[in-house]
Amino acid sequence: MNQTIDTSRLQRGRAALAAIDGEAGEKVVAALADIAPDFATYLLEFPFGDIYSRPGLNLREREIATIAALAAMGNATPQLKVHIAAGLNVGLARAEIVEILMQMAVYAGFPAALNGLFAAKEVFGAREEEA
Incomplete structure (x- = not known):
């Protein structure tokens, strides 16, 4: 790795990722290990170590914003599914996600709303199968 790693940012990022995404987040980081390990570090440090760890919004509120943004983008369905699951992990109800x-x-x-709703349907269905 070419960069100097700030372990406090990395540690905060790992802790936030575990709290928000759990196993799904670790799978994303692991999937990057063989193609872009530096990018995996950036992912842990910036969005999770710096942004998600800030005061001002709790994790539930941050996931509301993230779900809305990803749905509005219309081209980030895999990430939207991860964050719909994360929303459930941090206390959002299915009905709240549907409303978002x-x-x-x-x-x-x-089209963006429909795509988001179908992504939510998949995540909800997967959760039911796991239960």
Whole structure:
């Protein structure tokens, strides 16, 4: 690795990722190990070590914003699914996630809302199968 690693950022990032995404987040980091290990470190340090770890919003509120943003983008379905699961992990109810995604019809259009709702349906179904 070419960069100097700030272990406190990395440690904060690992802790935040574990709290938010659990095993799914670790799978993303592990999947990057053989192609872009530096990027895996950046992922842990910046979004999770710096941003998710900031005061001001709790993890539940941050996941509301993240789900809305990813749904509005319309081209980030794999990440949206991870964050819908993360939303459930940090206390969002399924009905709240559905409402967040329906709200996107107003600002991002019906296709983005539909895609988000179908992603949520998949995540909810997978959760039911695991239970």
